[in-house]
Amino acid sequence: MLTTHLNSLATFLFSFLMTLALVLSFVMLGSHWLRNHILSFAAESWVIAALSASVAYFGHYKELYVIAGLTALFRGALLPYLLLRLVNRLKIDREFTPLFRPASGMVVGALLILMAFALSSSIGAKFGITNNITLMALTAMFGLNLIGFLLMVVRSEAISHILGLLVIENGIFLGSQILVPGLPILLELVILFDLLIIVMTFGILVRYLKVHAGTTSSRDLQKLVG
């Protein structure tokens, strides 16, 4: 197990990076500007890349260096670039019809993190885990998942939905770096590739939506019911 014998520096670094990732997801909740949203997603991806690299260093998983590099490249640079280009092309710079004001969104987000913590503690109790890093990784994984879903639920712009999905994926990826660093590398590589294809597909479809349906907000997409 990675988390059983860590020195204090590693413990500090891991918990710092995980906290940072969670905080960045609150930046997304707190801003309705899509550009901020994309930039904080990029920053979050860099944090996760740093986490992969430190797991590689402290846990001696050499192949995670590759994953760290690819995470920074794909999630930290390529995906944000594609999304920014999309925002520029569509000329949609902010979310116009959010369900919540930023402040309420952040309160709900905080409640979700508490929920994630409660869930992780109960799972930890089942295994008799007292290790804080493991509990924190579980909390961050569930927390980012819930925040991702929250982003998708309360916002209606197509690009916000993509970003919500990416936050969910980031959460799973972050959790798996700490919990299962030995996850077959093939799998991680394919997931990264898969994500890129998904975002490109989304990009094409959003542009079709704009051209053929005249809108990219799910609130105006009301044709198909029943």
Added chain:
Amino acid sequence: MLIVMDILWAIPILAILMSLLGGNRVRNEYVNLSSSAAVFVTALVLLVFSPTKPQSHVSGYILISPFGNWVTLCTGAVYLLASIYSTGYMRILNITGSQAAKFYGLLEGFALTMLIVPFMNNPGLYWIAIDFTTIVSAFLVGFEREAESIEASWKYLIVVSSGLSLSLLGIVLFYWAGTFHLGAVYSMTWATLHSVAGKIPTSLLLTSFLLVLVGFGTKAGLAPMHTWLPDAHSEGPAPVSAMLSGALLNTAILGIVRFMDVLDGTEASVPAHLAVIVLGVFSLSIAAMFIVRQQGIKRLMAYSSIEHMGIIAIGFGFGGVLGIAGAMYQMLNHSLNKSLLFFGAGNAMRSYGSKEIDRIRRVLSFYPVTGTLWLLGAIAITGAPPFGLFQSELAILRAGIGGSNSWAVWVIGLLLIVIFIGFMNHFRSMFFGLEPTPDGSPTMQFNGWLEVPMWLSLAAILVLGLWWPSGMLHFFTEAGKGL
């Protein structure tokens, strides 16, 4: 057998490469037709000549099992039927040149992704393969580029991707729980997960199973995660609807069943089976409600798919030799039968120029042959004898009687009657309603490409309903031992 599987994948890859070269419509049609025929024959060879025990290959990444081969056969059959139908359908739509090459390339790509899925021995790779089916098929759903179809494909992609992310979470949690017993690095296969399942706390097993069930259940169209399905099925071109309904949904059910099999023998097994049955029954109820008050012809078929996925889930949930046999048989019958119905709906839609049931009237007087085929298909899909679905639904109901979940049998019985009445009532009004057609008489004539696949699927479901070869039950029994 690995070589046969390689051939199975190579055929559509070759076809895709040829469609990338462009070329005129006729060439692409024939490339696709030969690809689908070859895939069907190869799938049949694989099913018949594979050993009855599941075998893993390529250092544990590939699994060739009777259950997987069965799902592959369903895919192959639907791909063949849909290809024949596409040839006619694309001619009516007057799709030519590069558009035709694009359509057939996507169709072949869609078939390829679905042919890869059943052979994935690593749950993570299985997840990715399922994800790829979504991506390719989203483009097919939006192929006609109308506002509705783009909206449908967008909704499909968003709903299914977010659902699938939950099953990825479930898989990661499960793998993590396994590291406490097998060490930090171990190969992730269905078999290793099964071997370690007994040592994992029940509540964690159930949590990860439920996450996986919700995720793959979204893809399989189980209610309440079905919301993308009626849109995607009704807005795509008719042959694509047939592929989505007849082939794609089965491949997602496969993941649920394999994960359920992983839990077998643990304390989580009973609640897991119950969860699958409850979702199945709920799907049936949702389908029943929406079938009764449905107005769109292809949406009617889509809700019927939700119904049948519910029944298949219930069959696997009941388990046992009869439950598994019934559910597997139901998969093939539904694939063939639903293709027939979507082809009929496509023909009606094109000739009457409307998706509304209200605008389709007196089908038999205008189209005696296709009309009859379509009507017979509708009778068959509601589970009436002497067609295949009657046999398989009966087997599933019998599997449930006497078990701990026998309450479900009564509920299903009742819902099936409601669905029968609702479904047939729509067909009564389309075929025997006396009011004149609102827009005058349809004049379009069908070419043979649009009728032949209907004949083929009707013949198949009739044979499957009347004749259950002696080897079949043996095959299902063996398949059930190692899913």
